[in-house]
Amino acid sequence: xxxxxxxxxxxxxxxxxxxxxxxxxxxxxxxxxxxxxxxxxxxxxxxxxxxxxxxxxxxxxxxxxxxxxxxxxxxxxxxxxxxxxxxxxxxxxxxxxxxxxxxxxxxxxxxxxxxxxxxxxxx
Amino acid sequence: xxxxxxxxxxxxxxxxxxxxxxxxxxxxxxxxxxxxxxxxxxxxxxxxxxxxxxxxxxxxxxxxxxxxxxxxxxxxxxxxxxxxxxxxxxxxxxxxxxxxxxxxxxxxxxxxxxxxxxxxxxxxxxxxxxxxxxxxxxxxxxxxxxxxxxxxxxxxxxxxxxxxxxxxxxxxxxxxxxx
Numbered sequence: 001x002x003x004x005x006x007x008x009x010x011x012x013x014x015x016x017x018x019x020x021x022x023x024x025x026x027x028x029x030x031x032x033x034x035x036x037x038x039x040x041x042x043x044x045x046x047x048x049x050x051x052x053x054x055x056x057x058x059x060x061x062x063x064x065x066x067x068x069x070x071x072x073x074x075x076x077x078x079x080x081x082x083x084x085x086x087x088x089x090x091x092x093x094x095x096x097x098x099x100x101x102x103x104x105x106x107x108x109x110x111x112x113x114x115x116x117x118x119x120x121x122x123x
Numbered sequence: 124x125x126x127x128x129x130x131x132x133x134x135x136x137x138x139x140x141x142x143x144x145x146x147x148x149x150x151x152x153x154x155x156x157x158x159x160x161x162x163x164x165x166x167x168x169x170x171x172x173x174x175x176x177x178x179x180x181x182x183x184x185x186x187x188x189x190x191x192x193x194x195x196x197x198x199x200x201x202x203x204x205x206x207x208x209x210x211x212x213x214x215x216x217x218x219x220x221x222x223x224x225x226x227x228x229x230x231x232x233x234x235x236x237x238x239x240x241x242x243x244x245x246x247x248x249x250x251x252x253x254x255x256x257x258x259x260x261x262x263x264x265x266x267x268x269x270x271x272x273x274x275x276x277x278x279x280x281x282x283x284x285x286x287x288x289x290x291x292x293x294x295x296x297x298x299x300x301x302x
Contacts, residue, residue, distance in 0.1 A: 014140045047131040048199070102241040108128050115126040 020101035022096040025104040034104075038097055043085045052080045054101050060094050131195035138245055139198040141236045146189045148201035148232055152181035152225055154208045159218050161210070168283070170291040174269075178222070181262075185255065192251055215283055216273050223236060223266035230259040261295040268293050 004034040014026035014035060024040035034045045036053075045053060056078050065076070076094055089097065134142070160175035193200040212218045233255050240249040272286045 017124070017181075027124055027127065029127075032125075032127050032130075047127060049201075051136070111124055112126050112129050115129065 008072065018094045018100065020096065020100050020103065022093075023100050025100060036100075038100060039087055039089065039093055041085070043083075045083070049080055049083045052083070053078070054105065056080060057098050057101055060098075062091070062095060062098075065091055065094075133247060134193065134198045135243055135245065135299045138236070138239060138243065138248055139193060141239055142189055142193050142198070142248075143201045143203075144173045145232060146193070147187055147205070148229060149182050149186035149189060150203045150205050151208070151244045152229060153186060154205050155225060156182060156222070158210050159212070159222065160255070162212050162218060163215075163287075166215070168287045170287045170289075171218070172214075173292050174293075175218075175222075179192070188254075192248075196247075209229065215276070215286070216270075219266070219270045219273070220265050220292060223270055225276075226259070226262045226266045230263060233259060265293050 006078075012028050012030045014028050017025045017027050017034065019025070023036065026035045026037070027033075028035065031044075032046070034050055036043050036045060044091075060076055076089050078089060078094075078097075080086070087093075087097070132139075156175045156179035160172045160179060160235045163169075163172035163175060209221070212221065233252060237249060237252050237256070240246070240252065269290050272289050276282050276285045276289070278286070
């Protein structure tokens with residue numbers, strides 16, 4: 001996997017998992033967590049929080065929001081239990097975050113396959 | 124890049140979700156058997172009531188076994204919400220018909236999870252499911268045998284009284300039954 005090493009802080013290094021023009025996800029091997037750079041902020045997610053974020057974003061019915069003719073603003077509050085941060089996103093941002101997460105999980109899955117095939121083979 | 128996902132959890136999202144659905148089904152079975160125990164007790168079928176109380180306990184045990192497995196593997200076990208439990212039955216026989224139907228549905232559900240494990244090559248969970256497969260053999264046997272008592276003894280006269288007395292004696296002692 002192409003691993004662009006970025007130095008977000010001076011202490012640890014972070015590997016870019018996936019990025020789009022709207023944001024990026026980095027993994028910290030040392031801390032065992034991910035950082036999502038999206039909507040103007042950088043937020044730390046552990047394993048469970050990342051899965052919860054994925055679930056809550058995937059659950060948003062984008063089609064229904066698009067077809068909604070009421071005058072209410074197309075804004076969604078994404079709040080994750082046991083996480084200090086929340087996202088207040090408009091429709092386009094939700095679509096972007098969904099793309100970012102889909103790419104991220106595809107890459108993490110690919111990473112797992114690579115580990116299984118290359119490093120976990122007992123000789 | 125480390126494979127943090129795999130380090131934290133052995134189960135894939137799909138298998139975890141299927142196991143959580145199964146936890147809910149077991150909890151539903153446990154509650155359904157409790158309702159059956161209540162109906163039998165209210166209608167004077169003491170032995171059958173006792174039989175369903177035991178069955179309810181067993182289903183609860185199955186639920187916990189699955190629940191702990193999900194947690195042991197690093198997954199998130201979800202405590203299920205149970206509703207729409209059938210409380211009234213039209214006849215003594217219907218109780219046992221429903222019990223068999225429930226066991227058949229549970230067996231089918233385990234088969235689906237096992238098929239998913241095979242697809243994903245999750246042999247760890249597949250091996251864990253073997254215990255339940257064996258258990259379902261016994262559960263289905265007992266439910267089928269109970270229903271057969273209605274044919275063998277018949278419901279006329281003191282038939283239902285006889286059936287009630289025999290229900291609690293049903294045992295599955297096939298030498299291949301294991302534990």
